[in-house]
Amino acid sequence: MKRVGILTSGGDAPGMNAAIRAVTRSAIYNSLEVIGFRRGYEGLLDGDVVPLSVSSVGGIIHRGGTMLRTARSERFIKPEGVREGLQRLKEYDIDALVVIGGDGSFRGAYDLHKLGFPVVGIPGTIDNDMAGTDCTIGFDTACNTALQCIEKLRDTASSHERLFLVEVMGRNAGFLALEAAVAAGAEHVLIPEVPFDMDALCKKLHYARERGKSHSLIIVAEGVMSASELQSRLKDTGGFDARIIVLGHIQRGGSPSSFDAVLASRLGGGAVDALLKGEFGTMVGRIAGQIVASPIQASWEDKKNLDSDMLALVDILGI
Amino acid sequence: MKRVGILTSGGDAPGMNAAIRAVTRSAIYNSLEVIGFRRGYEGLLDGDVVPLSVSSVGGIIHRGGTMLRTARSERFIKPEGVREGLQRLKEYDIDALVVIGGDGSFRGAYDLHKLGFPVVGIPGTIDNDMAGTDCTIGFDTACNTALQCIEKLRDTASSHERLFLVEVMGRNAGFLALEAAVAAGAEHVLIPEVPFDMDALCKKLHYARERGKSHSLIIVAEGVMSASELQSRLKDTGGFDARIIVLGHIQRGGSPSSFDAVLASRLGGGAVDALLKGEFGTMVGRIAGQIVASPIQASWEDKKNLDSDMLALVDILGI
Amino acid sequence: MKRVGILTSGGDAPGMNAAIRAVTRSAIYNSLEVIGFRRGYEGLLDGDVVPLSVSSVGGIIHRGGTMLRTARSERFIKPEGVREGLQRLKEYDIDALVVIGGDGSFRGAYDLHKLGFPVVGIPGTIDNDMAGTDCTIGFDTACNTALQCIEKLRDTASSHERLFLVEVMGRNAGFLALEAAVAAGAEHVLIPEVPFDMDALCKKLHYARERGKSHSLIIVAEGVMSASELQSRLKDTGGFDARIIVLGHIQRGGSPSSFDAVLASRLGGGAVDALLKGEFGTMVGRIAGQIVASPIQASWEDKKNLDSDMLALVDILGI
């Protein structure tokens, strides 16, 4: 192996730059060359390349976003797109490809792997909805961003004695919503993994009001419903007057937390190790503190479970 | 003068607690007693009081929101409400009242003043839309909060090469939007003080796109239109596909910045000075570095102008 | 079991308040009463108590430090002190005690346990030097605080092309220094677990200088030597002119990160679970995502190892 390609794909996540830096420097340390493709698979197909050196990844470890930019590629979903990508990789003399992204990005990498091309994935998404790793890169930073925003809302909520609904990201998973709810000491959390029960929620809110609780925070995962829909339904069903906030793309940006900068550095180093050991078609993850390579398709085929005690905690601690 | 009342009213703003602390300690330093009313004029009418001591305001200087809580009072807008409030102030042996809030809160204070009751106002609102002071308490913190959120969006905007619309608060004024736009290096800003020109905006966006600018940030003050309305109109008129974020109540919370903690401390001390000098019916503000008491009604009757060079700067620096 | 005592002891750590809140609310949820002792074992001996309710722990989840205050107790190290503490616990009708702190605090708890009194420990220290848990409460926040400070230094270091030495806490362990070094992308790290080699360090610094590297950051754990001693030795041995910064107690304060707020909440809930199950003489920790109770003495008797790949990463990524 002489030359490694790298790209970031799908939604950006804090720590992607730290992972790019770690892959690049680990590869160079092991006498490999590194080529970056810009805008994910789009840049691979378009030949939008940039050679990466020790110094070109200097100073990026703390920057949000991704210096290689990212995109979702419609073309790469189709078999002919994948074959064209394989063609490009050969034209650029790339011997292996490192893909940083979520499960959509990994399906593309898996398609390349099935055509015999060496790939290794690094899980980068704030949603944390991937098996094979305890945490994905960006999840911890997004939790901290959500927490900091919610703390600010709490100031106003308690000053005005109000009910606030906070919509957080997470696609079809509730990891981010649940973590933010426990961290922020929210009174209620709605996540896709638990069937939504409007009556139970209204009962809890009425009960809290009777006990003199002057303000409440409800965290709602975008996978359940939008904050504005919940606002309407709370008004209609229970007569509750709530303010809403949609954290949105704020959760995707910012400097990576210490946790994410370290995770990204370790997984970046681990991805190069996996390449050198010939562990192709894998994703590197951190499981119980160890860097482990698992089959890349397990990242979406296996089910990742929420910590079982966390949901109960919201009810117990939000009293 | 022996006993001073204090309340916070209207929307909360970071630094209100620092002002409460400064009023309380300055008053006690000058051998006055201090009584707090909770939930603004509502608490005054309801007799919801709390005596304030040196230690009861310890440790609050950095807390967002207001320990006295706040509310908008429908009752106090009416003459009979004001008379009832005056009655309560006499029942509690209050000799003068300090009101921390925006222009709505000051109209209530002015009504008391016209009935002969000694009042002094401290301008506390993130909107900065009050004459008689270069800055209101909370404005600087809100600018920093908006800036930090926008910086995070910039990460994603530049990674995905997108157009983002950010709606910031400010009621009918553009101070917050304009400050945030210059601070964040936004490409465009829409404020109520400048007539909105859809064609001009679209032209600028097209021109930027032609020049290869991969992403743009537009800051829109809530007083112009909502971000979602602007999103629709940009789509309809110019075919632009924009993401939106509404910063909302996040801008109201958080620990006060150094600037706001100092401003609140100085204005709190200044309010007690004004009371001791018999400068009733005034608002204390900071003008060119000095603490100055002006007639309270000037705070909404006079026009506060935007810095003339700031608007031009957005165009010049956002190229 | 009807009444539970709780205290924080030793050095304070961010998240201790979140743990106090979680223990209190979980206990009350399970129909137990909760009594707090102020200033650690000192307050136990002095009978400095405060009953804790659902609302008295409201709003503390994000505050740094500990609402119960903390202290190191000389008296409680001696057998007669422990017996006196036991006496007090009986006087207050305490059926079990939850101790939040580091290994020194746990030795005291173990002494009570050996006298037959039910205790459960919650590991709270920024040093992370305790076995039986992947992370102690406060470690993640301290890493983030160190990272944020080091990032600011990096601005000046790169603007002035300088060598900076940063001394971080951690007592006799290098967890905090190593994590901060990887997170910050530091060029070198000195930790107590690795014998210090002055010649090797000077060689690396000379080599970096020859390669044109304009600035470098060295992280030194307080357990190795002080930054000022290292500064002198670098000057004497290699002629290097370095600036120093000692992060000091800044690392101990601040709002807990999302990770620490969640960890503290889970361990607080887990400590009450352990009490209810009769798992006395234990420490609750988080191992591979699960909340686990281990013998409390294992927290200092067992050896906790650094992640083996982290040290190598500093060399590989700091090139």
Add this chain to the structure above:
Amino acid sequence: MKRVGILTSGGDAPGMNAAIRAVTRSAIYNSLEVIGFRRGYEGLLDGDVVPLSVSSVGGIIHRGGTMLRTARSERFIKPEGVREGLQRLKEYDIDALVVIGGDGSFRGAYDLHKLGFPVVGIPGTIDNDMAGTDCTIGFDTACNTALQCIEKLRDTASSHERLFLVEVMGRNAGFLALEAAVAAGAEHVLIPEVPFDMDALCKKLHYARERGKSHSLIIVAEGVMSASELQSRLKDTGGFDARIIVLGHIQRGGSPSSFDAVLASRLGGGAVDALLKGEFGTMVGRIAGQIVASPIQASWEDKKNLDSDMLALVDILGI
């Protein structure tokens, strides 16, 4: 005028990059070319130049430090150095020079001005010790950084009931120390503008202790003495046991606050305006909200006074 040079000199300050961006883009907007000199006057003498374009200053507005790097130049202090610098400016066809820095940097600019070369200064230093502007670029950010650090110390100070001494920067001036002391609600502040009285300080500390005050913060400006010297003297004179923290270079780094990003943008624009109007030999400052050009030598010849009420506030509010 066709081509403008720009350099940053002396200690770096947050917002210098925002000023570089504003000068560059304003100049280009006015059809001027912009050349940057790296490492201050050193780079001018060495011909270390970089052409600046609209895009080369993109994305730097929020970065700490200075992309042009900075240095103190021994050579440029001497007359022959200044003449050599003038020679270089002519070789590079530079028609005017913008210097961003403190008073040392401005003395160099003044020397060029006296030789007939057009210069304009932009005040950039965290010390705020320059007349002709209410605030220097970087001061507000440094105040916020100091405040955030001190807040963290306060957590530990109050948890452990301790006395903390915090040494802040400011050279021979007390602006930063005084602002931080009021913002942080410190109990005492020592600044160079006020003669130090050890007995008075000890009396205050004893009095606070008698009143049951469990912890105190003393802010000491580096221009008075070092924190460790004060620590020794407090021990020797009054028997006080204090912990110390030296904020050091942390105060120089970080992203500029909103205030500083706006100030830097306005002064950068103002500097180009001054050049176009032929106002050479000046420094642009912000006075009472207006951008004003004053003779550059006034920045160190005139005396800048502390706000008279601030010192009294520390005593009144720190009770």
